[in-house]
Amino acid sequence: MPTTAPPAAHAFTDVTASDSTLRRFLHGLPGVDTVGLEARAAALGTRSIKTTAKAYAIDLAISMVDLTTLEGADTPGKVRALGAKAVHPDPTDRTAPTTAAVCVYPDMVAAAKEAVAGSGVLVASVATAFPAGRAALDVKLADVRDAVAAGADEIDMVIDRGAFLAGRYLKVYDEIVAVKEASGAARLKVIFETGELSTYDNIRRASWLGMLAGADFIKTSTGKVAVNATPANTLLMLEAVRDFRAQTGIQVGVKPAGGIRTTKDAVKFLVLVNETAGTDWLDNHWFRFGASSLLNDLLMQRQKLATGRYSGPDYVTVD
């Protein structure tokens, strides 16, 4: 039995045989009902989550945070501080769960790895010429290999949006396959930059393309453009992973990133997960938040629930 089966699920091996079959498949996906999708996302956002359910949601959300710093000004010191925060989000309350991972640039992976050593917090690294993805494939692969060699547990890659929008789906597919191979044991998150894909139909196509190519996670955005994760595009991606598992048995994670700043927002996303993909995804192995300021708000809400007093920014770190 061939253990190196194509990354795509067996049911879809024909689909990825050539550019034209892939295009036929992706354009054959049902069109997205924009109004219906947004109405559904908005309706699920009105659920009232209180008391014990809220406490559960806050702890779950904390455990799903990929605590992120992706700035040109990142220093080893800043990454260490971030790592310490990921391990003990609330130093005054050790019952607070750790975050899922810290997310940094490849050259900071070693520093991050050291900072979270022994805590169970993973280190994710963006790669493939993040955030634009405008580089030759071998440059991207070298970027990935660097990150993996430095000890990254997870790789966040960006797709070539230019090729995708030009309709060269197989190029995008091949790139993801190559990056997946270069990632080795590290889990691969594929960033679509949904804010640049213009239509919901494109987001659905990109989701399927990414999953066919072997993504472990599909991720909305880099956090570097105007429109990042929204409830609607995340709902669409959750539908995609649900349908993909129904057809292939392969479960793929989802990571909305960018623009999620408040506990209220995070809880809305958790409702989307629960109502769309189901409880199997309510785990930080299958759902993540790419965020930096979200964690502070989650902690303030957690303190409020614990003490009954509203907390303030004086009681969380300044990042």
Added chain:
Amino acid sequence: MSDKPKNTGKKTEQKAEQNQRLSVFKTYKLYVGGKFPRSESGRVYEVTDSKGQWLANAPRASRKDARDAVVAARKAFGGWSGATAYNRGQILYRVAEMLEGRRDQFVREVAEAEGLPKSRAAAQVDAAIDRWVWYAGWTDKIAQVVGGGNPVAGPYFNLSSPEPTGVVTVLAPQESSFLGLVSVLAPVIATGNTAVVIASEKFPLPALSLGEVLATSDVPGGVVNILTGGTAEIAAPLAAHQDVNAIDLAGADEALAKELEIAAADNLKRVVRPQPVDYFATPGIDRLTAFLETKTVWHPTGALGASGSSY
């Protein structure tokens, strides 16, 4: 001219028609973050005049409205405290200018609420407008009065300068709905603090109208946030709030004041206890200094030569 009597009948008819214009009731709303939201809870309560006649429905703010107000006040603090004292003075004077233009409205609202004759209500409003002007003048003078250079035994300049405390919760006086409100609010924001005001529970309308004046007076959104409703209900979470730096209990009765002071002790808020005040008298600077911190800086003067300081 002969057809004049004929027309009078018609004119009265027209007049009667004009009199049937539907009345336009004002929806009083909260003032939070420079906007005029309804209460998050959707609740209102009936406000009556001194004879028990219905005047309007005022929003009954919830603790979530209070939380939102603190967030807005915190956000506004950086800009407002960082503005020059001169600029703050200009803006406070602008508030007085805007109030002058709506004087009649405030006289009417105060008279209706407190059951005062027009002349006494007018005196209250005039005093309140003058109070804004008075505090506008203080913005760029308070630092000279309470700050200064301190003599120290060493080669240092030692400078003390007053800085605003931060976000201040103000329980406006219950009986003096407008003059009292202005007398406790103006000194808080004059020095660069931002305020969350809980208006008089029984007479909230002048306070809500003041929000409209502030919104058109270049006061940045969030510097003043005005809530109406049950004073005890709104004040409790604010007194315990970890991101509120001080609380003025002017509008609290004895029992409530005690309870709030205990809650406020948790994060060492500055507390101003309720005390009898004649709001018509010139106030003095006590309320200005109550919400100031003193920052002291030691700055080396440089090496001392044989002849003493090189300065």
